[in-house]
Every structure is written in C-alpha cells, then in structure tokens.
Amino acid sequence: MTDDVSRNEHLKEASRYLRGTIAEGLRDEVTGAIVEDDQQLVKFHGMYLQDDRDLRPERTRKKMEKAFGFMIRVRITGGCLSPAQWLALDKIARDYGNGGMRLTTRQTVQLHGVIKTNVKDTIKAIDAVLLNSIAACGDINRNVMCVVNPDQSRAHATAIEFARAATERFLPHTPAYREIWLDGERIAGGEPEDVVEPIYGKTYMPRKFKIGIAVPPSNDIDVYASDLGFIAILDDKGEIAGWNVTVGGGMGMTHGEPETYPRTADVMGYCSAADALDVAEAGVTVQRDWGDRKNRKHARFKYTVEDRGLDAVRAEVESRSGVKLEPAKPFTFTSNGDRFGWSAGTDGRGHLTLFVENGRVIDRPGKPQMSALREIARIHDGDFRITPNQNLIITSVPTDRQAEIERIARDAGLLAPWSGLRRNSMACVALPTCGLALAESERYLPDLIDALDKSLATHGLSADDIVIRMTGCPNGCARPYIAEIGLVGKGPGRYNLYLGAAFDGSRMSKLYMPDLDHDGIVAALDPIFAAYAAKRENGEHFGDFTIRAGFVAKTSNGADFHANSGPKQPSVAA
Amino acid sequence: MSSSFATIPKTAPFTEEDVALLNRVVGPASAVQRAWLAGFLAGVESVQGGAAQPSAPARPAEPITILYASESGNCEKLANDFAKSARKNGLKPTLLDMADLDMTALASAKKLVVIAATWGEGEPPARAVRSYGEFMGEGAPRLDGVEFGVLALGDTAYVEFCAIGKAIDARLEALGGKRVVTRVDCDLDFAEPATRWIGDAVKTLAPPQDEASRGSVIEVDFSKPARSPNTDIVEAEITELVNLNSSRSDKETVHLALTFDGGVPAYQPGDSLDVYAENDPVYVDELLKLAGLSGDAKLREDFIKSRDVTTLSYKAIETYATQTGHTYVKTLIDDGEAKQWIIGRQLIDLIAMFPTHLTAEHLHAVTRPLAPRAYSIASSRAEVSDEAHLLISAVRYVTNGRARKGVASNYVAERLKRGGRVRVKLKPNKHFALPAPDKDIIMVGPGTGVAPFRAFVQERRAVNASGKSWLFFGDRQFTHDFLYQLDWQEALADGALTRMDVAFSRDTPKKVYVQHKIWDQRHDLVAWLDGGASFYVCGDAMHMAKDVRGALVAAYADVKALTPEAAEQAVAGLERDKRYLTDTY
Ligand code: SRM
Ligand SMILES: Cc1cc2nc3c(=O)[nH]c(=O)nc-3n(C[C@H](O)[C@H](O)[C@H](O)COP(=O)(O)OP(=O)(O)OC[C@H]3O[C@@H](n4cnc5c(N)ncnc54)[C@H](O)[C@@H]3O)c2cc1C
Numbered sequence A: 001m002t003d004d005v006s007r008n009e010h011l012k013e014a015s016r017y018l019r020g021t022i023a024e025g026l027r028d029e030v031t032g033a034i035v036e037d038d039q040q041l042v043k044f045h046g047m048y049l050q051d052d053r054d055l056r057p058e059r060t061r062k063k064m065e066k067a068f069g070f071m072i073r074v075r076i077t078g079g080c081l082s083p084a085q086w087l088a089l090d091k092i093a094r095d096y097g098n099g100g101m102r103l104t105t106r107q108t109v110q111l112h113g114v115i116k117t118n119v120k121d122t123i124k125a126i127d128a129v130l131l132n133s134i135a136a137c138g139d140i141n142r143n144v145m146c147v148v149n150p151d152q153s154r155a156h157a158t159a160i161e162f163a164r165a166a167t168e169r170f171l172p173h174t175p176a177y178r179e180i181w182l183d184g185e186r187i188a189g190g191e192p193e194d195v196v197e198p199i200y201g202k203t204y205m206p207r208k209f210k211i212g213i214a215v216p217p218s219n220d221i222d223v224y225a226s227d228l229g230f231i232a233i234l235d236d237k238g239e240i241a242g243w244n245v246t247v248g249g250g251m252g253m254t255h256g257e258p259e260t261y262p263r264t265a266d267v268m269g270y271c272s273a274a275d276a277l278d279v280a281e282a283g284v285t286v287q288r289d290w291g292d293r294k295n296r297k298h299a300r301f302k303y304t305v306e307d308r309g310l311d312a313v314r315a316e317v318e319s320r321s322g323v324k325l326e327p328a329k330p331f332t333f334t335s336n337g338d339r340f341g342w343s344a345g346t347d348g349r350g351h352l353t354l355f356v357e358n359g360r361v362i363d364r365p366g367k368p369q370m371s372a373l374r375e376i377a378r379i380h381d382g383d384f385r386i387t388p389n390q391n392l393i394i395t396s397v398p399t400d401r402q403a404e405i406e407r408i409a410r411d412a413g414l415l416a417p418w419s420g421l422r423r424n425s426m427a428c429v430a431l432p433t434c435g436l437a438l439a440e441s442e443r444y445l446p447d448l449i450d451a452l453d454k455s456l457a458t459h460g461l462s463a464d465d466i467v468i469r470m471t472g473c474p475n476g477c478a479r480p481y482i483a484e485i486g487l488v489g490k491g492p493g494r495y496n497l498y499l500g501a502a503f504d505g506s507r508m509s510k511l512y513m514p515d516l517d518h519d520g521i522v523a524a525l526d527p528i529f530a531a532y533a534a535k536r537e538n539g540e541h542f543g544d545f546t547i548r549a550g551f552v553a554k555t556s557n558g559a560d561f562h563a564n565s566g567p568k569q570p571s572v573a574a
Numbered sequence B: 001m002s003s004s005f006a007t008i009p010k011t012a013p014f015t016e017e018d019v020a021l022l023n024r025v026v027g028p029a030s031a032v033q034r035a036w037l038a039g040f041l042a043g044v045e046s047v048q049g050g051a052a053q054p055s056a057p058a059r060p061a062e063p064i065t066i067l068y069a070s071e072s073g074n075c076e077k078l079a080n081d082f083a084k085s086a087r088k089n090g091l092k093p094t095l096l097d098m099a100d101l102d103m104t105a106l107a108s109a110k111k112l113v114v115i116a117a118t119w120g121e122g123e124p125p126a127r128a129v130r131s132y133g134e135f136m137g138e139g140a141p142r143l144d145g146v147e148f149g150v151l152a153l154g155d156t157a158y159v160e161f162c163a164i165g166k167a168i169d170a171r172l173e174a175l176g177g178k179r180v181v182t183r184v185d186c187d188l189d190f191a192e193p194a195t196r197w198i199g200d201a202v203k204t205l206a207p208p209q210d211e212a213s214r215g216s217v218i219e220v221d222f223s224k225p226a227r228s229p230n231t232d233i234v235e236a237e238i239t240e241l242v243n244l245n246s247s248r249s250d251k252e253t254v255h256l257a258l259t260f261d262g263g264v265p266a267y268q269p270g271d272s273l274d275v276y277a278e279n280d281p282v283y284v285d286e287l288l289k290l291a292g293l294s295g296d297a298k299l300r301e302d303f304i305k306s307r308d309v310t311t312l313s314y315k316a317i318e319t320y321a322t323q324t325g326h327t328y329v330k331t332l333i334d335d336g337e338a339k340q341w342i343i344g345r346q347l348i349d350l351i352a353m354f355p356t357h358l359t360a361e362h363l364h365a366v367t368r369p370l371a372p373r374a375y376s377i378a379s380s381r382a383e384v385s386d387e388a389h390l391l392i393s394a395v396r397y398v399t400n401g402r403a404r405k406g407v408a409s410n411y412v413a414e415r416l417k418r419g420g421r422v423r424v425k426l427k428p429n430k431h432f433a434l435p436a437p438d439k440d441i442i443m444v445g446p447g448t449g450v451a452p453f454r455a456f457v458q459e460r461r462a463v464n465a466s467g468k469s470w471l472f473f474g475d476r477q478f479t480h481d482f483l484y485q486l487d488w489q490e491a492l493a494d495g496a497l498t499r500m501d502v503a504f505s506r507d508t509p510k511k512v513y514v515q516h517k518i519w520d521q522r523h524d525l526v527a528w529l530d531g532g533a534s535f536y537v538c539g540d541a542m543h544m545a546k547d548v549r550g551a552l553v554a555a556y557a558d559v560k561a562l563t564p565e566a567a568e569q570a571v572a573g574l575e576r577d578k579r580y581l582t583d584t585y
C-alpha cells in the first residue's frame, strides 16, 4: 500500500481484519479507555469510545481519568424490532448503559455510557436476542435504512426484504467480532484475503457508506442523504416493480472548509427488482475502488460522484453489474417526516406512530416513557419500528388492544404534540457524549422550540408542519441541511441558521445567518414567520416560501451549497 | 511517705542553688525513686568508665508477664507503661503480644496482667483472634495460683462493651488463676482510669518495698532508649481538600493534604493520624434546644469542642434515668428494653423522646469527652516530604427516621476548608509496616482501606524497591468512585505498582467485591505467597476483612488441594509469620 494514503488505511491493513489489540485492551481494568488505534477499529464493531463531557472539568482535580464509556450502536435493518428484542435492549440499557436508549436518525438504537468492563456482557446480551452491532459504525456499509410506511404493508414487506438482503450482502466476513466479544473460537490467523472479505478486502471502504430504501410518497429515510439509494417504483397494484437508483448523497462538512459540503444524491437510473442487489454491489465496489483514500474529508461517495461525474459512475456501475440502467421513472415524494397517530394497515390491524422527542427513550419525572414502552412491549405481539425521524411505530395492533396501548402511550406523553414544528423536529445527540459536538443539540432544541412556538402562535402557525433540525456540529447527523429550518452548532450557545430546504427533502438549504445565539435565532425567524403567515400561497411549504420570498438563495445541489449565502432583502411583493 | 531525712546537707559539693534544686527533687522523692537515682548515678559512673563505684546489690526482681491484645495500639502502649512502672518497682516484666502467645509459656507465669481491647462487635483484635481462640478453648493450660489482673479497653458506644476483657478475666479465674486486682473497663477516655489502674496493679503485684528499697539500688538499663516519634497533638494546615468521588457519586471521600509548621510528625507507612474533630454546631444547637438549654453559651462551646454528644451508651441511659428520675426511661431499663432501644439511636433521640427538665450538669453526666478518630496516612514522607495525606469517607446514614452524620468525617468534609487548620496526633502502627524492599507485597484495600497502600506504593517507589507489589481495590462504581485512579495508573506505569485488580460492586447486576477478584486470581496469588510475599488487608472490619480471609483460605484449599482445615492452617501460618497483616475498622 502506498504511503500517501491516510493513517486509517494503514491501520485497517495492519489490523488483521479488525482485530488490532482490542482483546488485550479489554483486559486492562485500571483504565476505561483503549488505545487510539483500537478506538478506530472498534467502530467497525459498532462502538465508539467516548467520555462524559459534562464531567471533564472535575476529573483531574479528583485524580480520575476522563469518564470513559462506550457508545454501542445496534444494527437494526429498517428499524424493525420484535417486542422481545425491545425488552432485551431496554434491560441491557438499564443494566449496562446510562439507563436510557437512543433511537437514531438511521433507525437504530444506541446505548451510551457502557463502561469497558461491561462491553462484552452487553454485546453478549444483544447477541442473545439475535441482534448485533457489526458494522454499525466504521468505514463500511452501515445499517441499511428502509421506509417505515406501515400503511403500505405489502410494499414495505418487499422493501424490507431487499434491505435485509443488502445488509447480508455487505456484512463484513471477518470473525473478529465473534472472537473478541462473544469469546468465539479464534480462527487460526492468516486467512487468504478473498476468503475473509470477498467484497471489502483488508482495507474495507475508504469511508462510511450508507444505503437507504424509500417507497414514495414517503421520503422519511431522506434518500437524498444516502451514498446509495433506492426509490421504489410501484405498479398499479401497489407492488414494487423496480427501483430508481440514487448516488452521492451526504451531509457532513467542516466549518470554514468550502471544499467540504453536504450534497443531495442524483437519481442515476432505474433497474428491475431482480437486478437491484447486483447494482447495489457494483455501487459499493465502485466507491471502494474510486473513493479517495488519502483525504478522509474527501472520501465519501458524494465527492467521487462530483469529481468523476454521474455518467462515469453510471457507466462503471453498469459494467460491473452487467445491468443496463433504464432512464429513471417518475415518482413523487410528499414529505420526509412521520405521520403520527393511528393508521390502518392493509392487513386490517392498526399502526400507532409515537412521538419520541429527539429519540431519547428514558424515564423522566412525569414522563415515564421508557417504562411505558416496556409495558407496551409486554402486551404487544406486532412489531416495534424505529423511524428515520427518531420516532417509534407500534405496528399491527389488533383492534381489541388499541385502546389500551394508546392509553399507556398517552399517559407517558408519547402521542404527537400539537405543535407542527415540534412534530417535525430532530436533534442529534451532541453533548455530553459526542466527542465532536461544538454546541448543545438534543438537550437544547426542545427549549428553542418552546420559544419559536410562542412566535409561531402569534402568527397563527402553531399547527403548520415545518421541519426543523438541529445538530451540534456540521457533520449533519440529524440531516439539518435538508430541513426547512436547519441549525448547526458553531460554538457553545451559537448556531448557523440554514433556510430554504424542500419539505420532501429533495433540496438543500442555504446559510441564512451565522453564529446566532438563542435570542438571535428567535429574532431572525420571527419576521420570516410573519411574512410566511401573511404571504404564503395555498399549501406552500415554509422552505419553498423562504426562497420565493427571497430570504435566501436556492441551492441546486452540493457543489453550490456555500455559494451565494447570507440573508437577502426579501422581495415579498410575490 | 515522708522522706525529710533525705535533705542534702549544705556541706555537699554543690552551690547553694544546686543544693536547693536537688532538695526540691530528692526531698519529696519516694524510696523507689531514690533507689533508682542511686543506681542511675552508679551506672553513669561505670558507663563513663570513671572510678567504679560499687553499687549496692539490688534484690532480685520478680518476673511478671504483661499480655496485651491490641489492634490500634492503645493497649500496647498501656502495656509498655505498665512494664516501665513495674520495672521501677522491683518487677521483671515480660511484654507479650497476644498475637504471639504460646499457651505453655503462659502456664509458667507466676504473675500475669492482661490488657485487652474489644473490636468488631465484641471480638478480639484481629491479630489476637487465633491465640484468643486457643486461650478460650480446651487446649488452654491450668493456671492454678497465678496472680492476675485484667484491664479492659472498649467503647461504651458498643453493646458488647469490653466484652473481650471481661471474657479473659472470667477465663483466667476459671483456669484456676487468682484475681488480685479487680478489672477496670475503660471507655474511649481511658488514659486517666488506665493510669490509675496500672498504679494500683503495680502496687499490689510488686514485692513489698518500703523496707527493702531503703538504701537499695535499682539497676538502670542503659541500652539506648528507642527514640520514639512525636506523638503529641499538633496543629496542621490544610493545603488540599478535595472530594475524590465524582459529582455523580452518592459517596463523598475527601483527600486531605496537611502540612505542619513544627515539622511533620515522623510517620511511617502504615501509621495513622488521630484527628481531633468538633461537633456540628447545628446538631449541638438542636440538642440544646431540645434540652431547653439553648441560652447557655459556655455549655454550647464546650459541647461543640470537647464532648461526645452523639453516642448513646447504655450507661448514659441509666445515668439519665437516675439523674432526671424520668419514669419512662426507668421502665425502659427495668423492662430490659433499653439495650434494644439504643440501637441506631443517639443522645438527641433520648432527649427528644423522653423530654424532661435538664440542667447543664445532667447533660454533662450523660456525655463523655469527644474522642479523636484515626485515619490511615495515605502518603509517604519519602515522596511528599513535609506533608501527610488522609483519605476520609463522609459517614452519613439514616436510622430511626433521623439523618445522621459521622462527627469527624463530616467535620472534615463539610466544615474544614483549604487553608484552615486541624489538630492531629500521630498514631504509630508498627504492626502494619512494609517488609524489606526486596520482598513482594499484596495489598487488599477497598474503599478508604486503600489509603495506607498509597503510602506503601509511594515509599516503595522512593526506595525503588526490587520487590513486586500487587493491589486489590474496590468500590461502588468504576466511573465515579475509583479513588486515586490516576495515581495508580502512574504507579503501574513507573513500576512502583506491579499489578492491580479492581472490583466495583454497582457496575453490573451481579455485585463484584475484592474477595471475588482474589478468588479469580488465586493461582498467581498463592504463587506470590509461596514466593514469600506479605499479604495486607485494610478497611472494613465488619464484612470485608472476614470475606477476604475466607477467600484466601478457599484459594489455598483449591490451588494446593488442601482440606479446609489445612488451608485454614496455611493462612494462620501466614499470620504467625507476620505475613498476613490487617488494619481494619
Ligand atoms: C446517533 C446519530 C445521530 C442521532 O441523533 O440519531 C449519529 C451520531 C454520531 N455521528 Fe453521525 N450520527 C447519526 C447519523 C448520521 C447521519 C444521518 C444519516 O446518515 O442519514 C449523518 C449525515 C449523513 C452522512 O453520513 O453524510 C451523519 C454524519 C456523521 C459524520 C460526518 C460524515 C461525513 O462523511 O461527513 C460524522 C463524523 C465522521 O464520520 O467523521 C458522524 C459521527 C457521529 C458520531 C459517532 C461522533 C463521532 O464520530 O465521534 C456521533 C455519536 C454521538 C453520540 O454520542 O451518540 N456522523 N451521522 C445517528 C446514528 C445513525 C445510525 O444509527 O447509524
Ligand atoms: C486504625 C484506624 C484507621 C482508620 N482509617 C480510616 C481511613 O483511612 N479513612 C476513613 O474514612 N476512616 C478510617 N477509619 C475510621 C474512622 O476512624 C472513623 O471511625 C470514621 O471516619 C467515622 O468517624 P465519624 O466521627 O465520622 O463517625 P462517628 O460519629 O464516629 O459515627 C460512626 C458510628 O456511626 C454508626 N454508623 C455508621 N454508619 C452507620 C450505618 N450505615 N448505619 C447505622 N449506624 C452507622 C456506627 O455506630 C459508627 O461507629 C479508621 C479507623 C481506625 C480505627
């Protein structure tokens, strides 16, 4: 391997298929940490070494190292869990985690604060209910997202089947995970490369790789933010006939580095259901070989697509898969949010979509939500489905049990709130666990929404669906750049305000004002709310309005995200 | 006795002032003192090789065995005092730590004095457990005619007040001994009654002297006096005071760094400091209010500074009953319910529950002087030079619906401040000292029990000892209660510590304690011990110390395939060799 590749590439190469010295590191019980190189490797096993940043200031004075703890991300294809699995995760979170569960923007569950000496037992307990955290993080294909649309049960069945097939196909083959966490037999070293990792080889992907599967009209998974996406094309019977394939979506960027930017994916073409998996594999291997392994800030598929061009990528995918892509077929997305409350499935049972604020499942005074969901899991025989908006669906509830489940949910405050802004809100984890956070997010957004709701109320907009998302840094974990109101942490208490994204997640936003504090945000938005209330056209969404009214310029796609930013003089004669 | 005749004649070869001076000393001196002085002067001459003055022959001193069962050193110190005074009074004392007692030797004694403390809940001091067992068992020899006396040390706060002293006293009689001095049971303020008892006992046991000692000479032992470190009460300044537990912990363990204007007491690793605390003014005010004595400023001052206002002993209840004539309290005692009622209660409960007109005298009568609290020194002078560190866990709990706060630990945790001052006194403990630097050590110290081992590790680093060292630590949570974590990491890195195993009880559904880690590591552990390592245990006496010993016995049984009895013998052997040492509380 050439030397000019990034450090992580050498690390992967030398890791003996992701083993490194993790096992040895676990044996040292005097520190809660593991060595730097292993910290990179455990990501492939679905975990991150973090520390409680709230406690940092006091630790040294108290003669203690940082308050280390592992974040463990379970791999849950399409967010589907059985009640038994939910109960297991609930118990694990209380036994080994910080007492709560975190539903993520990619339909998984994260546990936080698992101390090193408990990680093995935690992974074993997860394994016991047929779940794992393999490849939930790291330079590899991540958890495959899948639309939740409970009301389209049949389409969903096909979609989730495809999602699971993709998951299987792109799982790493290394036995390291079993060996290290489940005391599995050490398979005598020196496996020939092709046997161990037929798709990835020793160095896996240049960077994380994300696949999402959407079924119109719902774009809840934000297909435009995925490296590789599939948009179902339905026949008149509501069955999935084939897929539009998207490439090159992604959110992450770095403040002050315009060569990094979020990007909405391009629709590359259409393929039949039968060919979809081979096309997916071709997409993965193209990025594996074409992706930038020198500069990790330029290593995502989105930059490959930008640099090589969509046509080149399409041609390579076609030649590798032997599938000729047809021109994309028409489709329409209506939103990237969740529809709350009851909806009827095609199988006659009911589905209840619950509102879990920022995905944090925990018992709070007056809001014993974790206990309530446990109670539901005990009496429920359908599924639990985690939505890409950090919410939760109780699927297939027989009519005779609906009243009881709804009561339990209501008592715990799990039914969707009245506020249209809050219903469409998402915040990333950020402080205190995220090592990259520049500002609060999950712990702050609810308060900000309280303030914005006041202003919305004065303009009579309380019930309007407006998408607001916040992240503690520009990495974009809550996909803020495809939210009508995006807030991205810049520093403690300061946020960049982005506006102008499309309600269905198909268009990115633009920087409206940088470095705003709480009052600044409210002050900046209030007049725009006022204008929206007064001047919006029938059914016009907030994001579209801010552009038409001239508050911000429109972003066409990734490349010009940074161009032409800043507040414009509204020409709201429109 | 009057000794006027001893006046030094003016003709003596001294200046007037000197003669006066001498008279002031020699005049009132007792026969014994004069005899000693004679021997001393004679001795000085011979030592300095001057004209050898034939010193008058001493009458052969009678042997006496002074047996002590001590843990924190009080009885040991008193035993030494006894020996000194005995020597001065024509007795030939043999000091014997009960830990080293061998029954047959006991049988040969003609005169026997026992000074014994009670620990745990009415148990013998840790290192005396084995001999005590034998002494109480069938194996014990007859002691017909042996003249004996017992001094018991204890704490009226405990139900089993002076249980061990009492038991030994009764046992000696049962074995045929002849009690010539009646037993005295001392509370924590033992100094004065103990000295008095020693005086009486020596008088009774010593050979009649008045006649004999006249003109006689007591031989003085000139072997160089063991120069003992300063064990007076000294004032220290607090240079560091930090709660080592995380702000998320429900525990509070204070690391205290002290400096001394008059120079740090010459402590050794393993020693402790007695801390002289003050009571919580809030508590005292509440107490005085209940007693209807709020107005009395002098009483308040006295109670805050120098009375034990929390402990409620059975004795105190009796006194309360007799002094106030409170009928309910009387019946409580008469119905034999008092002993049960006391449990978990304090003086304040008594007054709150049985209010009556109280005077300052009453209150004084039901309290005792405030005793200091011992804290293991957590540093080595070799590393911190003129400092001494302590590790103090704030004792807080609720009993009978009342929140309680340990007096000394909360005095430190809540009222002492950085830059403030505190009174302390060195409490040496030569029974918990490091072995030679080339010997291996195994240290078991969960919670504050780890304190002395920080001193051990610092000391071994300073002398860069070649022996290996292995520490077992435990507490509640790894993240929030890992005391001195960075220090241990540093020690492991620089080799001052060879190995460390930790046990945290609240990190998993299954509670893990140090004894479990000991069991897990039993093979290496026994190997270390076979290699001559010393095994140290410090901390909780109630459970931990017993469980750890149990685990070690089990380890021997398992590793060496021994019967439980044989394994027990193996550990008892370590104790006899002073390689299993404990400092528990
Ligand atoms: C939990 C979650 C946010 C949430 O509130 O739900 C999350 C949390 C973190 N993300 Fe993310 N990301 C999460 C979805 C996303 C998404 C959304 C998506 O994929 O649809 C994105 C934007 C899409 C993309 O990938 O571009 C995202 C882009 C990032 C990035 C930037 C990646 C880039 O190439 O630009 C980082 C930083 C990095 O990888 O270097 C990151 C890194 C992180 C880390 C692991 C911080 C770190 O690297 O130390 C965060 C852990 C915080 C914590 O304490 O839990 N996370 N992260 C989401 C978990 C998803 C899952 O279950 O797999
Ligand atoms: C040789 C030696 C070394 C020691 N070293 C240390 C050390 O390094 N660090 C340290 O912190 N301590 C150490 N101790 C213990 C210390 O001396 C004190 O006993 C301890 O700090 C409590 O003193 P206090 O005045 O705060 O509490 P006190 O006012 O003396 O109250 C303690 C009493 O409260 C009662 N009590 C305590 N907890 C409970 C409960 N949960 N339920 C009911 N009743 C309860 C018991 O009767 C106990 O005796 C040592 C003791 C000895 C003898």
Ligand SMILES: Cc1cc2nc3c(=O)[nH]c(=O)nc-3n(C[C@H](O)[C@H](O)[C@H](O)COP(=O)(O)O)c2cc1C
Residues within 6 Å of the ligand: B069, B070, B071, B072, B073, B074, B075, B076, B117, B118, B119, B120, B121, B122, B123, B125, B153, B154, B155, B156, B158, B159, B160, B161, B162, B163, B188, B541, B584, B585
């Ligand atoms: C942990 C502990 C337990 C004790 N248990 C008792 C007891 O049960 N009965 C008693 O009378 N005294 C008890 N005492 C008081 C001691 O006997 C007293 O402090 C004595 O002076 C110690 O003497 P030593 O220093 O020679 O060991 C206990 C003291 C401590 C620190």
Ligand code: SF4
Residues within 6 Å of the ligand: A428, A429, A430, A431, A434, A435, A436, A437, A438, A441, A471, A472, A473, A474, A475, A476, A477, A478
């Ligand atoms: S967006 Fe930034 S702060 Fe928020 S979770 Fe992702 S990496 Fe952390």
